[in-house]
Amino acid sequence: MQSEQYKGYMLWGHAILQQKEILHSERYAASGTITKVNRVIEASGVLGEFDTGEEAERAGIxxxxxxVDSSD
Structure with missing residues (x-):
């Protein structure tokens, strides 16, 4: 999980391991969460699937x- 502070919010990027079939390589679903003062402000659904956990986390961020930019 990656996190960063942005305009007074904490942003979280999540990678969820997706392994649909044993013979296929692992994929990672991306999602994001926004918090402020330890309260959840908004959370995404699944944003897509990526080859690495790092790519998925970046997509969430x-x-x-x-x-945040569209809500300010």
């Missing part, structure tokens, strides 16, 4: 930044 990017979604959270865009949400």
């Amino acid at each position: 990017q979604w959270a930044r865009a949400w």
